Amino acid sequence: MEECRCGRVDIDSTGAIVVADLLSVDGHRRGVIARATTHIHQDHIRGLKRSIREAAMHIASPLTHDLLSAYGHHIPYYRRVDVSYGTKISIEDLYVKLLPANHVPGAAEVYVETSNGATILYTGDFKLPGTEIVEGVDVLVMDATYGMPEWRRPWQQEMEYILPDLVDDSLSKGPVHIYAYNGKIEEVVLLLRRMNVVTPIIVDGKRFRGLKTLERHGYKIGEVLYSGSQEALEVKRDGWYIEFHGFYEWRRRRSTVNGSKAVHMLLTGWEFRAPYNWLTSREVVVSFSDHADFTQLVDYVLQTKPRLVIVDASRGGTAARVFSEYLKQRYGIRAYAYP
Numbered sequence: 001m002e003e004c005r006c007g008r009v010d011i012d013s014t015g016a017i018v019v020a021d022l023l024s025v026d027g028h029r030r031g032v033i034a035r036a037t038t039h040i041h042q043d044h045i046r047g048l049k050r051s052i053r054e055a056a057m058h059i060a061s062p063l064t065h066d067l068l069s070a071y072g073h074h075i076p077y078y079r080r081v082d083v084s085y086g087t088k089i090s091i092e093d094l095y096v097k098l099l100p101a102n103h104v105p106g107a108a109e110v111y112v113e114t115s116n117g118a119t120i121l122y123t124g125d126f127k128l129p130g131t132e133i134v135e136g137v138d139v140l141v142m143d144a145t146y147g148m149p150e151w152r153r154p155w156q157q158e159m160e161y162i163l164p165d166l167v168d169d170s171l172s173k174g175p176v177h178i179y180a181y182n183g184k185i186e187e188v189v190l191l192l193r194r195m196n197v198v199t200p201i202i203v204d205g206k207r208f209r210g211l212k213t214l215e216r217h218g219y220k221i222g223e224v225l226y227s228g229s230q231e232a233l234e235v236k237r238d239g240w241y242i243e244f245h246g247f248y249e250w251r252r253r254r255s256t257v258n259g260s261k262a263v264h265m266l267l268t269g270w271e272f273r274a275p276y277n278w279l280t281s282r283e284v285v286v287s288f289s290d291h292a293d294f295t296q297l298v299d300y301v302l303q304t305k306p307r308l309v310i311v312d313a314s315r316g317g318t319a320a321r322v323f324s325e326y327l328k329q330r331y332g333i334r335a336y337a338y339p
Helices: 048-054 062-070 156-170 184-194 205-216 230-238 247-252 294-304 318-331
Strands: 002-004 007-011 017-019 023-025 034-036 057-060 080-082 088-091 094-100 108-114 119-122 139-142 176-180 201-203 224-226 242-246 263-268 276-280 283-287 308-312 335-338
Touching (some): 034 048, 034 094, 057 062, 062 205, 139 294, 156 176, 156 184, 156 283, 176 184, 184 205, 242 247, 247 263, 294 318, 308 318
Parallel strands (some): 023 034, 034 057, 057 080, 139 308, 201 224, 201 242, 263 283
Antiparallel strands (some): 007 017, 017 023, 276 283
């Protein structure tokens, strides 16, 4: 636990980032007034049910709140506090803002000011560009999932062009099945539509609700079909479609789907050799991540110029500790990994 002129900043073993015993972020802490959630990924909604019961308010972007609801996490209206990017709210003597983070739709950083002028910024998960930079914060609490120096993806920013082209080319071979985590699926659907890939998309019930939530928020999702619908069955018979599956369903992939030779794509941030790697002529691992790689993590810290860096080791583990040591040794930045 780090003492600063803002009071105590702590990361506990459950992943809760706690400020001055008043606000917990991305984890539950008993006795706080408010819980904030940066985005919908499972490791950032730990203890959400307890927080909903015990904390007076739950803070998130309007889209994150609606996506949580679409995925079955109901937050009562009397605890739900929608905070648009840049809007400041008060929690006793703390002032809290959400800032845009480039990660999954609705994701946010959490910026906190105290009554004596101290500032704390928690990144949540993020990548560059597109995540807001705040220079000169007193305390930067950050994700470092890819905090090892060898975990670099030099092509990361080019993937928004490489992935749609790869999908488009693969559709000439047959239907394309894409395997990814929730949040990343929504991100990729939006990317494909933005890059004019108009092929019908098929998803299961929860993901269908999530994509329809994005549509209500003004995003263009094109033709998206629920996997159990008659329309989806007809599209599958035609053999020209993209179907999304959960990451772990990759293990159950089949070479032939409804009589068509399918192409299977696994999206992962742990591919560092090349933008994509064909395992067979119809199975490919794609280096697509919604997290900053090592280079971007360093760039973010150098642009932010914080007085103190606390690296989230509850999620980053050994990589978080290596990254904090790198900041100290290479740049002389005061940095620690917690817990």
